[in-house]
Amino acid sequence: xxxxxxxxxxxxxxxxxxxxxxxxxxxxxxxxxxxxxxxxxxxxxxxxxxxxxxxxxxxxxxxxxxxxxxxxxxxxxxxxxxxxxxxxxxxxxxxxxxxxxxxxxxxxxxxxxxxxxxxxxxxxxxxxxxxxxxxxxxxxxxxxxxxxxxxxxxxxxxxxxxxxxxxxxxxxxxxxxxxxxxxxxxxxxxxxxxxxxxxxxxxxxxxxxxxxxxxxxxxxxxxxxxxxxxxxxxxxxxxxxxxxxxxxxxxxxxxxxxxxxxxxxxxxxxxxxxxxxxxxxxxxxxxxxxxxxxxxxxxxxxxxxxxxxxxxxxxxxxxxxxxxxxxxxxxxxxxxxxxxxxxxxxxxxxxxxxxxxxxxxxxxxxxxxxxxxxxxxxxxxxxxxxxxxxxxxxxxxxxxxxxxxxxxxxxxxxxxxxxxxxxxxx
Numbered sequence: 001x002x003x004x005x006x007x008x009x010x011x012x013x014x015x016x017x018x019x020x021x022x023x024x025x026x027x028x029x030x031x032x033x034x035x036x037x038x039x040x041x042x043x044x045x046x047x048x049x050x051x052x053x054x055x056x057x058x059x060x061x062x063x064x065x066x067x068x069x070x071x072x073x074x075x076x077x078x079x080x081x082x083x084x085x086x087x088x089x090x091x092x093x094x095x096x097x098x099x100x101x102x103x104x105x106x107x108x109x110x111x112x113x114x115x116x117x118x119x120x121x122x123x124x125x126x127x128x129x130x131x132x133x134x135x136x137x138x139x140x141x142x143x144x145x146x147x148x149x150x151x152x153x154x155x156x157x158x159x160x161x162x163x164x165x166x167x168x169x170x171x172x173x174x175x176x177x178x179x180x181x182x183x184x185x186x187x188x189x190x191x192x193x194x195x196x197x198x199x200x201x202x203x204x205x206x207x208x209x210x211x212x213x214x215x216x217x218x219x220x221x222x223x224x225x226x227x228x229x230x231x232x233x234x235x236x237x238x239x240x241x242x243x244x245x246x247x248x249x250x251x252x253x254x255x256x257x258x259x260x261x262x263x264x265x266x267x268x269x270x271x272x273x274x275x276x277x278x279x280x281x282x283x284x285x286x287x288x289x290x291x292x293x294x295x296x297x298x299x300x301x302x303x304x305x306x307x308x309x310x311x312x313x314x315x316x317x318x319x320x321x322x323x324x325x326x327x328x329x330x331x332x333x334x335x336x337x338x339x340x341x342x343x344x345x346x347x348x349x350x351x352x353x354x355x356x357x358x359x360x361x362x363x364x365x366x367x368x369x370x371x372x373x374x375x376x377x378x379x380x381x382x383x384x385x386x387x388x389x390x391x392x393x394x395x396x397x398x399x400x401x402x403x404x405x406x407x408x409x410x411x412x413x414x415x416x417x418x419x420x421x422x423x424x425x426x
Contacts, residue, residue: 001368001369001370002083002084002107002367002368002373003028003029003030003083003084003368004028004029004030004032004080004081004082004083004084005021005028005029005030005031005032005082005084005085005086005364006032006033006034006076006077006080006082006084006085006086006106007021007031007032007033007034007086007088008034008035008065008067008073008085008086008087008088008089008093008097009034009035009087009088009089009090009093010033010035010037010040010041010043010044010089011040011088011089011192011193011304011305011353012192012304012305012308012349012350012352012353012357013088013111013150013192013353013356013357013360014033014035014044014086014088014089014357015044015047015305015347015348015349015353015357016343016347016349016353016354016356016357016358017086017088017357017360017361018031018033018044018045018048019044019047019048019051019053019346019347019348019349019357020347020357020358020361020395020396021086021361021364022048022053022054022055022060023053023054023055024055024361024365025054025055025056025058025060026055026056027365027368027369028084028361028364028365028368029058029059029368030058030059030060030061030080030081030082031058031059031060031061032059032061032062032063032076032080032082033045033061033062033063034062034063034064034065034067034076035064035065035089036064036065036066036067037064038062038063038064041062041063042062044062045060045061045062047347047348048060051346051348053347061080063076063080067087067089067093067096067097068092068093068096069096070096070099070100070103073096073097073100074100074103074104077100077101077104077106078104082106083105083106083107084106084107084109084364084367084368085097085100085101085106085107085108085109086109086110086360086361086364087108087109087110087111088110088111088357088360090115090193090195090196091110091112091113091114091115091196092114092115092116092117094110094112094113094114094115094130094131095114095130095131097110098110098131098134098145099134101143101145102134102137102138102141102143102145105141105142105143106143107143107144107145107146107364107367107373108143108144108145108146109145109146109149109360109363109364109367110146110147110148110149110360111148111149111150111153111154111356111360112148112150112153112196112241113126113127113130113131113147113148113153113241113244114129114130114131115196115199117280118280118281119280120199120202120203120280121199121200121202121203121204121205121206121239124206124213124243124244124247125244125245125247125248126241126244127147127244127245127248127379128244131145131147131377132377134377135376135377138375138376138377139375139376139377142375142376143375143376143377144367144372144373144374144375144376144378145376145377145378146363146367146372146374146377146378146379146380146383147245147377147378147379147380148241148242148245148379148380149359149360149362149363149380150355150356150357150359150360151317151336151355151356151359151397152176152178152240152241152242152257152317153240153241153242153245153379153380154242154356154359154360154363154380155317155336155355155359155380155388155389155392155397156176156242156317156318156319157242157245157246157379157380157381158380158381158383158385158388158389159318159319159321159334159385159389159399160174160242160246160250160252160319160321160381161250161380161381161382161383161385162334162385162386162389162415163319163321163323163332163334164250164251164252164381164419164420165385165418165419165420166385166386166415166416166417166418166419167321167325167330167332167415167419168321168323168324168325168330168332168419168420169323169324169325169326169327169419169420170251170323170324170420171250171251171252171321171322171323172252172253172254172322172323172324173252173253173254173255173256173321173322173323174246174250174252174254174255174256174319174320174321175223175254175256175257175258175319175320175321176240176242176255176256176257176258176317176318176319176320177225177227177235177258177260177316177317177318177319177320178235178257178258178259178260178315178316178317179227179230179233179235179259179260179315179316179317180260180313180315180351180352181230181231181233181260181313181314181315181316182311182312182313182314182315182340182350182351183311183312183313184307184310184311184350185310186302186307186310188264188265188268188301189301189302189304189307190301190304191304191307191350191352191353192304192352192353192356193298193304194294194297194298194301194304195294195295195298198269198272198278198294198297199280199294200238200239200240201218201238201269202218202273202278202279202280203239204216204217204239205217205218205220205221205237205238205239206239206243206244207237207239207243207255207256207257208243208246208247208252208253208254208255208256209253209254209256210253210254211253213247216237218236218238219236219261219266220237221236221237222234222235222236222237222258223235223237223258225320227316227318227335228316228333228335228337228400228402228407229314229316229337230314230315230316230337233260233316234260235258235259235260235261236258236259236260236261237256237257237258238257238258238259239257240257240259242257243255243256243257245379245380245381246379246381249379249381249382250381272297276293277293277294277296277297278293278294278297279292279293279294280292280294304350304352304353305349305353307350308340308343308344308348308349308350308353309344311340311341311344311350311351312340312341313339313340314337314338314339314340314351315336315337315338315340315351315352315355316335316336316337317335317336317338317355318333318334318335318336319332319333319334319335320332320333321333321334330403330404331403331404332401332402332403333401333402333403334399334400334401334410335399335400335401335402336355336397336398336399336400337400338351338354338355338397339351343396346396354396354397355397358392358395358396358397359388359392359397361395362388362391362392362395363380363388365391366387366388366391371384371387372384372387372388386412386415386416389410389412390410390412393410398410
């Protein structure tokens with residue numbers, strides 16, 4: 001069994017991860033939180049102690065770290081005797097943290113695909129540009145590296161794998177739908193790092209259609225669905241991490257990601273983009289100062305963590321899957337509903353952070369117990385989905401299903417039969 005967890009990052013997702021790791025420190029051991037700003041780590045620890053979230057007395061420590069510094073990250077892994085590293089920081093950190101884990105033998109988990117500051121919406125399959133290039137070194141050294149273990153990517157990948165292995169005989173399409181039906185009361189804000197948030201939407205929208213990559217512009221294609229609990233919502237075709245791995249690992253011709261946006265968000269986004277304020281490329285002011293417009297926008301917007309106390313409403317994230325089962329056409333909606341006020345009461349965080357932070361700790365627990373300690377690099381859909389889906393339900397993210405039988409809670413006993421396998425790793 002692996003023990004002792006190092007959480008890198010001190011934003012909303014890292015905060016939830018730290019709370020949940022503390023609640024399971026009987027399995028995970030010592031919990032360490034590291035960030036460039038150590039005071040943010042200390043604030044998270046103060047919140048955990050205030051809510052008495054530690055399951056049992058144990059180590060809960062804060063550390064200053066520049067995670068782009070591989071040597072410093074390796075030293076902290078060794079100092080803390082951490083055997084599992086949760087990279088809950090910026091996606092810009094992935095490759096350096098992964099390298100530190102490969103060189104120390106610690107298991108690696110992240111929540112999003114790697115990004116380079118000067119590039120956006122890279123040519124598919126995006127994972128092939130970065131993480132997948134290190135598959136051989138992980139396998140050679142027996143290092144477990146689990147990619148995209150948040151909710152989307154992450155849980156939605158497990159939903160797709162569950163459907164492929166245990167429900168359908170063949171799948172024609174997977175439509176991943178993400179709707180935040182909550183409100184934070186601010187004029188304008190993003191629910192996670194503004195820099196990463198905007199970068200998702202300023203370039204080409206890549207989707208997998210007719211077994212090939214298809215390019216669209218942001219807000220060009222939309223759909224409207226009547227969704228459980230949150231009701232009728234319009235969502236927009238958006239490029240997203242999970243499409244880049246699901247298209248490689250599942251034999252499905254159409255895989256798309258849809259995200260909900262209000263009219264106000266679209267209007268503000270459009271103005272910022274048209275003014276060039278969402279550019280990731282540096283410009284020089286009249287005073288000779290070089291700045292990146294997107295970083296300026298990030299600096300003036302509210303910190304996503306600060307939104308949590310005023311957030312109300314619910315989120316919906318799920319997979320709408322169409323295929324064939326027992327010789328007949330079939331449709332399955334697999335989804336989760338999360339409540340902003342409930343997640344704040346438990347972890348001082350809003351539901352967007354909660355839906356990403358809970359699964360990454362569930363992945364750590366499965367590694368610690370040996371269930372997912374695979375000793376190679378894997379995306380979520382390449383791992384057994386049922387233990388993961390069952391565990392996140394126990395940890396606060398219950399799954400529901402809607403099909404011809406009606407809407408009901410997920411029961412793992414219903415999905416024990418193997419119908420098909422995911423494709424072997426490319």
